[in-house]
Amino acid sequence: MKVEQISVFLENRAGRLAEVTKTLAENQINIRALSLADTSDFGILRLIVTDNEKAKEALKAKGFTVGRTNVVAAEVGDKPGGLHAILEMLNAGGVNVEYMYAFVTQSGRNAILIFRFDRTDQAIEVLQKNNVRVLSGEELYSL
Amino acid sequence: MLFDVSNETMPREDLEALQLRRLKSLVEKVYYNVPFYQNRFNEMNLRPEQIRSLSDLKYLPFTEKQDLRNNYPFGLFAVPRDNVVRVHASSGTTGKATVVGYTQRDVNTWAELMARSLMCAGASRRDIVHNAYGYGLFTGGLGMHYGVERLGATILPISGGGTRRQVMLMRDFGSTILCSTPSYALFLYESIIAAGMSIDDLKLHTGIFGAEPWSEKMRSEIESKLRIKALDIYGLSEIMGPGVGMECCDAQDGLHIWEDHFLIEIIDPETGEQLPLGETGELVITTLTKEAQPLIRYRTRDITRIDAIPCRCGRTHRRITRIQGRSDDMLIIRGVNVFPQQIETILLETQGVAPHYQLILTREGSLDMLEVKVEVDEKMFSDEIKHLQRIEAKIQKNIKEFLGVTAKVTLSEPRSIERSEGKAKRIIDLRNA
Numbered sequence: 001m002k003v004e005q006i007s008v009f010l011e012n013r014a015g016r017l018a019e020v021t022k023t024l025a026e027n028q029i030n031i032r033a034l035s036l037a038d039t040s041d042f043g044i045l046r047l048i049v050t051d052n053e054k055a056k057e058a059l060k061a062k063g064f065t066v067g068r069t070n071v072v073a074a075e076v077g078d079k080p081g082g083l084h085a086i087l088e089m090l091n092a093g094g095v096n097v098e099y100m101y102a103f104v105t106q107s108g109r110n111a112i113l114i115f116r117f118d119r120t121d122q123a124i125e126v127l128q129k130n131n132v133r134v135l136s137g138e139e140l141y142s143l
Numbered sequence: 144m145l146f147d148v149s150n151e152t153m154p155r156e157d158l159e160a161l162q163l164r165r166l167k168s169l170v171e172k173v174y175y176n177v178p179f180y181q182n183r184f185n186e187m188n189l190r191p192e193q194i195r196s197l198s199d200l201k202y203l204p205f206t207e208k209q210d211l212r213n214n215y216p217f218g219l220f221a222v223p224r225d226n227v228v229r230v231h232a233s234s235g236t237t238g239k240a241t242v243v244g245y246t247q248r249d250v251n252t253w254a255e256l257m258a259r260s261l262m263c264a265g266a267s268r269r270d271i272v273h274n275a276y277g278y279g280l281f282t283g284g285l286g287m288h289y290g291v292e293r294l295g296a297t298i299l300p301i302s303g304g305g306t307r308r309q310v311m312l313m314r315d316f317g318s319t320i321l322c323s324t325p326s327y328a329l330f331l332y333e334s335i336i337a338a339g340m341s342i343d344d345l346k347l348h349t350g351i352f353g354a355e356p357w358s359e360k361m362r363s364e365i366e367s368k369l370r371i372k373a374l375d376i377y378g379l380s381e382i383m384g385p386g387v388g389m390e391c392c393d394a395q396d397g398l399h400i401w402e403d404h405f406l407i408e409i410i411d412p413e414t415g416e417q418l419p420l421g422e423t424g425e426l427v428i429t430t431l432t433k434e435a436q437p438l439i440r441y442r443t444r445d446i447t448r449i450d451a452i453p454c455r456c457g458r459t460h461r462r463i464t465r466i467q468g469r470s471d472d473m474l475i476i477r478g479v480n481v482f483p484q485q486i487e488t489i490l491l492e493t494q495g496v497a498p499h500y501q502l503i504l505t506r507e508g509s510l511d512m513l514e515v516k517v518e519v520d521e522k523m524f525s526d527e528i529k530h531l532q533r534i535e536a537k538i539q540k541n542i543k544e545f546l547g548v549t550a551k552v553t554l555s556e557p558r559s560i561e562r563s564e565g566k567a568k569r570i571i572d573l574r575n576a
Binding site for chain 1: 555
């Protein structure tokens with residue numbers, strides 16, 4: 001029940017992010033979700049896209065360093081306390097969140113949380129035991 | 144004033160006769176005492192007695208820095224180790240430092256030549272010498288130190304660092320001569336002003352600057368800011384340390400090489416051929432009197448030319464002009480010698496790092512800044528910031544530890560590091576831009 005995320009190394013200078021989005025657009029790749037982490041001299045762009053393989057090849061061809069990581073996508077109701085409840089159960093299960101980002105589905109009823117854990121398998125176990133819906137890659141890309 | 148009138152003003156003819164005598168005995172000595180040289184001579188079918196005149200020098204083999212490394216640590220000693228009283232070494236990654244040894248007589252000669260150099264700069268026993276060259280394995284600090292004591296002046300062995308304290312002591316002790324790298328002299332000036340002091344609070348009259356390349360422009364800047372006479376000193380640890388050559392305060396135009404101890408020639412760095420007198424090329428030095436570790440035709444990689452015009456100071460020892468550059472890719476960063484190869488080795492030894500790098504040198508105020516740009520490849524890349532920052536910090540720590548220079552490490556995208564003619568352009572030096 002893991003979801004593949006691609007990450008791209010970016011130098012902190014003008015136009016680099018646009019170069020990524022241009023490459024994806026030219027290859028008809030849709031972005032489901034993204035987050036950008038940055039320091040004073042570099043950034044890491046993390047993306048969930050409709051076609052990982054194609055996106056990775058296209059970006060590599062443009063000279064970008066691209067990595068792949070397994071993340072976990074969990075669905076929660078889009079209401080106050082939704083994220084908090086999940087973090088509580090993860091904390092109780094002894095799982096650490098390395099980073100996370102989120103987006104709201106088109107229906108507006110649910111939010112999808114993308115997590116990067118230190119112990120992914122254990123995290124999925126905790127979530128499923130608590131009846132949280134964990135999305136597969138297929139489900140996520142076709143949302 | 145001259146420290147050693149008879150040697151420093153020796154007529155050329157006598158000086159050359161002395162050089163030849165010393166060269167002959169040197170060649171014999173290294174042949175019978177240093178296996179490295181004996182092998183070299185044998186390979187070339189050369190016997191010590193075939194060296195009959197100074198012009199035969201060109202038949203002798205060169206010695207390169209790599210030869211010192213290959214014979215690490217004591218392989219080039221020409222005397223039993225028991226006779227070596229001191230060892231200095233240059234920076235380098237493990238096992239690659241260049242080591243030099245000295246007998247008691249070598250240490251005495253060095254002090255003597257440094258004393259000559261100091262007097263050549265106008266120093267006398269009345270001076271208080273503020274010695275900001277680093278003490279330790281680097282030859283700068285101790286080399287200067289013994290020379291000042293030999294001259295009979297007062298030495299303040301302050302070494303590098305602690306700039307505020309340096310400024311305070313310079314004022315309180317009334318130091319009259321400053322010895323440091325030229326860029327540190329400018330940094331001291333800024334610190335003097337920052338401390339709310341004025342140059343009038345100081346008694347400095349002369350500065351002896353070396354260990355890094357500098358320009359006439361920098362000289363006039365130092366002279367006008369610190370209100371001193373700024374003089375250039377030359378030396379390298381492989382040959383002895385500081386005091387191989389010194390600019391005189393009389394002419395302030397080129398550095399007298401102490402030719403009774405060092406035989407100099409200029410070669411074409413590409414072909415290794417000797418160049419006619421006065422042409423610019425690589426300086427090659429043969430140590431005439433070194434006991435512990437004599438070197439034959441050592442390639443300094445420093446680019447200069449020999450000026451044979453008699454100097455108005457009366458010394459008959461010829462001068463070399465200010466070092467104009469290097470015939471290899473050695474960089475001098477805040478007085479520390481750094482080869483790009485060393486940075487590459489450090490990157491290779493840092494787990495997960497590919498050796499694709501670029502060195503960018505700039506000058507902030509008067510201080511050299513080194514930026515090491517490292518390409519992030521797939522093996523090194525991570526989706527987590529902290530992982531990449533750990534690598535940055537580790538590279539920085541290793542550079543500091545092995546080379547003694549502080550570098551800013553920047554991660555960069557692959558191939559963003561400029562390639563020229565299929566080869567990476569490794570060094571961008573903007574310090575004199």
